[in-house]
Amino acid sequence: MDKVDKYREIIQQLIQQEYAGDRYTIKDVDRELIFDTKNHHYQIVNVGWEGDRCIYGCVLHFDIKEEKIWLQYNGTEIDFAEELVKAGVPHQDIVIRHLQKSKIKSILIHKLSIISPYCLLPDELLPVASFLEMSIGFHSPFMRQFTEYAVS
């Protein structure tokens, strides 16, 4: 099987597993599976209402570009890079652009502990991150030094 076909199958299977888990069960919110198999974009997007409030947000987004898998967005707690490795994708074919929430939190705890001696609870960290304009992705040399994954 062609490498891109194999990667397409792996991604679709991972996304469908996550979708089937269906942990997001707000009544008026739909989870959309979006598979653009021609241009290789694969997503889960939440669309709906919480009362009168408009809900819209990507949950998960993979692309295939130049025979590599790009994890463009990961709004879950699951380490999908690790899941790709388990499914047989080599580290050097995985480009991580966005980490799962728990990893973002642990990086922020590490970075904030350098700046401040006070303890911050993880849930308080995400607004602080955008305020401080910290790097929370894989683009920074700080993150990249620890892994074997490809670099965007």
Place this chain on the structure above:
Amino acid sequence: MDKVDKYREIIQQLIQQEYAGDRYTIKDVDRELIFDTKNHHYQIVNVGWEGDRCIYGCVLHFDIKEEKIWLQYNGTEIDFAEELVKAGVPHQDIVIRHLQKSKIKSILIHKLSIISPYCLLPDELLPVASFLEMSIGFHSPFMRQFTEYAVS
């Protein structure tokens, strides 16, 4: 031509026009065109970097469901419902779930003018909106009463 085929063509044309305009020209940010023609999801998504900061966001998202066009997300200043009408789609086949930014601002100005006698500049309104948890979509009876569009 089948109605759904016609709507698919209209949506793809509108999205491609918006994409070709390419007003978002930050160096390391890609605009992705995502067309899932099987399940009828059509998007533009921005993906990239601003220095070390991870950029990810939907610009535009249409769906076709039950022979109607759903404007799921509109992060532009263009009134795409009006563009659909110009392209020959009847009002009753258009479901607006998300308004363009300028309409959100004008609704907020209207709503805030009831609460506060002070004048707020439009750019100050969006954070105020989330704080007050105001309805900024088309789900509220407040918005729906003014139009002929379909209701979600």
